[in-house]
Amino acid sequence: MQKLSLFVTVAILGASPVFAEETGKVVAARSLEWADAPAAFPKGAKAAVISGDPTKEGLFVIRLKLPADYKIPAHQHPTTEFVTVLDGVLYIGMGDKLDASKGQGLSVGDFAEVPATMSHYAWTTGPTTIQVHGQGPVALTYVNPMDDPRK
Secondary structure (H helix, E strand, C coil): CHHHHHHHHHHHHHHHHHHHHHHCCCCCHHHCCCEECCCCCCCCCEEEEEECCCCCCEEEEEEEEECCCCEEEEEECCCCEEEEEEECCEEEEECCCCCCCCCEEECCCCEEEECCCCCEEEECCCCEEEEEEEEECCCCEECCHHHCCCC
16 A cells, blocks of 8 residues: 555656646746736726637737726627636626626626527726636627727
8 A cells, every 4th residue: 555655646646747848838927928908898807818819710828917997898708707806806797887886896707608699798996806717719799889998
């Protein structure tokens, strides 16, 4: 039994660097390169790509730093969106218009799944960092075209 335990320990410890170098990816938070979020987001947010390319077909993971009192008006995506709160509080609601009385606050560690084409909105009251993952390419279609910051 001791030999098996020793073998398993050596195998795990010995395999870890190989996994990271050959087939996996390890990202240190301190190494992230933050930039202004894409033009589809209201000004003020910062973004960092963790994995994949959100502008292309395939899986992606991004992080967004949202400032205090930030609002993302009602919008939808063609694919399901998965959101985890890393810092702060993200308020999220479902519907065609941002309504703070109907949203729900998500704290650190909380998770939300928004199905494809479901209209939703979000806002912050303090600085908040979220991680979003899903299937690219990412597209944001605002319910009210006048809310689209690209216009």
